[in-house]
Amino acid sequence: xxxxxxxxxxxxxxxxxxxxxxxxxxxxxxxxxxxxxxxxxxxxxxxxxxxxxxxxxxxxxxxxxxxxxxxxxxxxxxxxxxxxxxxxxxxxxxxxxxxxxxxxxxxxxxxxxxxxxxxxxxxxxxxxxxxxxxxxxxxxxxxxxxxxxxxxxxxxxxxxxxxxxxxxxxxxxxxxxxxxxxxxxxxxxxxxxxxxxxxxxxxxxxxxxxxxxxxxxxxxxxxxxxxxxxxxxxxxxxxxxxxxxxxxxxxxxxxxxxxxxxxxxxxxxxxxxxxxxxxxxxxxxxxxxxxxxxxxxxxxxxxxxxxxxxxxxxxxxxx
Amino acid sequence: xxxxxxxxxxxxxxxxxxxxxxxxxxxxxxxxxxxxxxxxxxxxxxxxxxxxxxxxxxxxxxxxxxxxxxxxxxxxxxxxxxxxxxxxxxxxxxxxxxxxxxxxxxxxxxxxxxxxxxxxxxxxxxxxxxxxxxxxxxxxxxxxxxxxxxxxxxxxxxxxxxxxxxxxxxxxxxxxxxxxxxxxxxxxxxxxxxxxxxxxxxxxxxxxxxxxxxxxxxxxxxxxxxxxxxxxxxxxxxxxxxxxxxxxxxxxxxxxxxxxxxxxxxxxxxxxxxxxxxxxxxxxxxxxxxxxxxxxxxxxxxxxxxxxxxxxxxxxxxxxxxxxxxxxx
Numbered sequence: 001x002x003x004x005x006x007x008x009x010x011x012x013x014x015x016x017x018x019x020x021x022x023x024x025x026x027x028x029x030x031x032x033x034x035x036x037x038x039x040x041x042x043x044x045x046x047x048x049x050x051x052x053x054x055x056x057x058x059x060x061x062x063x064x065x066x067x068x069x070x071x072x073x074x075x076x077x078x079x080x081x082x083x084x085x086x087x088x089x090x091x092x093x094x095x096x097x098x099x100x101x102x103x104x105x106x107x108x109x110x111x112x113x114x115x116x117x118x119x120x121x122x123x124x125x126x127x128x129x130x131x132x133x134x135x136x137x138x139x140x141x142x143x144x145x146x147x148x149x150x151x152x153x154x155x156x157x158x159x160x161x162x163x164x165x166x167x168x169x170x171x172x173x174x175x176x177x178x179x180x181x182x183x184x185x186x187x188x189x190x191x192x193x194x195x196x197x198x199x200x201x202x203x204x205x206x207x208x209x210x211x212x213x214x215x216x217x218x219x220x221x222x223x224x225x226x227x228x229x230x231x232x233x234x235x236x237x238x239x240x241x242x243x244x245x246x247x248x249x250x251x252x253x254x255x256x257x258x259x260x261x262x263x264x265x266x267x268x269x270x271x272x273x274x275x276x277x278x279x280x281x282x283x284x285x286x287x288x289x290x291x292x293x294x295x296x297x298x299x300x301x302x303x304x305x306x307x308x309x310x311x312x313x314x315x316x317x318x319x
Numbered sequence: 320x321x322x323x324x325x326x327x328x329x330x331x332x333x334x335x336x337x338x339x340x341x342x343x344x345x346x347x348x349x350x351x352x353x354x355x356x357x358x359x360x361x362x363x364x365x366x367x368x369x370x371x372x373x374x375x376x377x378x379x380x381x382x383x384x385x386x387x388x389x390x391x392x393x394x395x396x397x398x399x400x401x402x403x404x405x406x407x408x409x410x411x412x413x414x415x416x417x418x419x420x421x422x423x424x425x426x427x428x429x430x431x432x433x434x435x436x437x438x439x440x441x442x443x444x445x446x447x448x449x450x451x452x453x454x455x456x457x458x459x460x461x462x463x464x465x466x467x468x469x470x471x472x473x474x475x476x477x478x479x480x481x482x483x484x485x486x487x488x489x490x491x492x493x494x495x496x497x498x499x500x501x502x503x504x505x506x507x508x509x510x511x512x513x514x515x516x517x518x519x520x521x522x523x524x525x526x527x528x529x530x531x532x533x534x535x536x537x538x539x540x541x542x543x544x545x546x547x548x549x550x551x552x553x554x555x556x557x558x559x560x561x562x563x564x565x566x567x568x569x570x571x572x573x574x575x576x577x578x579x580x581x582x583x584x585x586x587x588x589x590x591x592x593x594x595x596x597x598x599x600x601x602x603x604x605x606x607x608x609x610x611x612x613x614x615x616x617x618x619x620x621x622x623x624x625x626x627x628x629x630x631x632x633x634x635x636x637x638x639x640x641x642x643x644x645x646x647x648x
Contacts, residue, residue: 179531258405
């Protein structure tokens with residue numbers, strides 16, 4: 001088993017390993033080898049296509065948490081120029097699970113805020129696996145309010161398993177920190193564009209996810225609870241996560257059809273980690289186009305549209 | 320049984336016989352905290368607060384509002400809203416069936432009741448969660464009903480009070496339920512912009528998406544005694560940090576100490592306290608209490624604050640380093 005491949009990617013991993021092996025072989029018979037490699041590559045592409053054409057919600061959830069998946073700080077230099085990271089909530093601490101700062105997007109000044117996961121063990125711990133504490137949300141709030149003062153549009157990147165369920169987080173008011181962001185973002189006078197690039201884990205995701213547009217990468221997920229959490233509560237068995245993932249309707253396509261997400265951004269074959277640059281280009285184009293439309297509206301009009309959008313969330317009947 | 324055990328009142332005895340003795344249905348009830356056998360009509364008059372140990376038992380949303388408002392005309396809001404199973408969600412049971420079962424058990428169509436009425440003469444809107452209805456979980460109907468309640472306040476410039484008791488967002492409605500956090504917080508932003516007061520009363524238990532939205536957004540946050548209020552439930556936290564949580568963690572007294580709430584108020588005093596708060600915030604005139612209610616005229620005496628002055632002037636105990644210049648004799 002290759003550590004950087006998911007269970008269902010194993011057939012692809014095997015083919016790719018074979019291709020690598022052949023490439024490393026020193027042989028006089030290079031013509032035949034080249035042909036063999038081409039044949040295997042073709043097979044590999046077909047295999048990938050067939051696997052990725054019928055992914056279950058659970059498989060998509062795994063892709064959203066893929067060990068090689070690009071994170072916020074991977075995308076920022078590919079999309080923005082001159083990123084200047086800002087730190088701290090000015091109240092208690094700096095939370096490395098949320099990053100933020102100033103940058104330029106095509107000459108336009110913006111504020112960026114995003115969850116950040118770690119790549120290796122040490123960084124994973126440092127970033128607390130992308131699970132923010134209240135100081136993370138309060139840093140985000142500070143940056144958002146600064147953005148409003150300087151009329152900078154806000155771009156957020158969502159990628160968290162959820163807000164951290166710890167003793168200190170509760171002591172310092174995790175609920176209040178999230179709630180306040182929701183209330184402020186609803187009325188913040190600058191455009192806000194939210195992008196789910198990996199895991200959109202519940203309130204911890206939403207706390208930087210209220211705005212004028214919500215985009216989602218094709219293999220991102222966005223859910224009220226993790227499939228595992230849902231399974232252990234409703235099925236009393238965390239191993240039923242696969243069933244729960246399906247029931248929760250957490251994939252980009254499904255959420256688009258339910259009108260909870262505005263745009264699904266297509267990922268390259270095999271997922272974003274196969275070609276982060278390609279994803280960055282699509283994200284950048286989408287954000288720029290949306291910003292143009294949002295900036296053409298006057299503030300009142302934009303806030304009214306955002307408010308209508310929030311009020312429209314819900315599925316019920318009237319008797 | 321020894322002579323001592325025989326002398327003890329029944330509610331203290333813990334031998335197996337008294338445990339197995341069934342409390343007859345209807346007239347008698349048992350306190351869920353101290354096990355005292357209580358006369359039900361008396362407990363109900365006491366708003367389901369145990370007269371023996373002061374434990375605040377769970378109160379339904381409708382009973383809560385009935386006890387909160389003045390007697391007289393009450394207009395219920397958002398009654399036309401009905402829950403739907405938009406995801407065709409099914410775990411061990413279908414969501415549809417869970418809804419029907421909860422509706423049957425509670426007589427409510429979802430987990431929140433909202434009403435417009437008067438509190439000691441003050442015109443206001445209040446809503447209350449019903450924890451019996453799927454754990455008071457917030458789905459689309461709860462969110463919309465809260466918005467309907469707040470919109471009434473915005474239209475007529477009224478204060479809003481919400482009694483929460485909820486496990487959080489309703490999983491069976493998927494992302495729709497998560498978005499109710501954004502929706503209810505957005506309408507509260509409008510309330511705040513319009514200068515209309517919102518009082519959030521946190522009752523046992525309030526966690527997850529409800530605590531992390533409308534629960535914590537009160538201009539004034541009040542908790543009932545010993546209510547469990549937090550973002551993550553204690554079980555989840557214990558599993559994450561792998562240690563036992565300290566006694567009283569996430570309870571009202573803890574929240575007060577940590578600065579999350581303004582005050583802890585006994586259920587029987589909520590009417591007077593909320594009225595007192597709102598009449599200051601809205602500049603309304605004082606009004607008559609309900610019959611039998613005592614207005615303890617802001618009972619906490621001012622004596623303690625007067626004392627504050629005397630303490631500062633006192634010289635602390637000597638440091639013992641002998642640096643004090645002793646006055647000449």
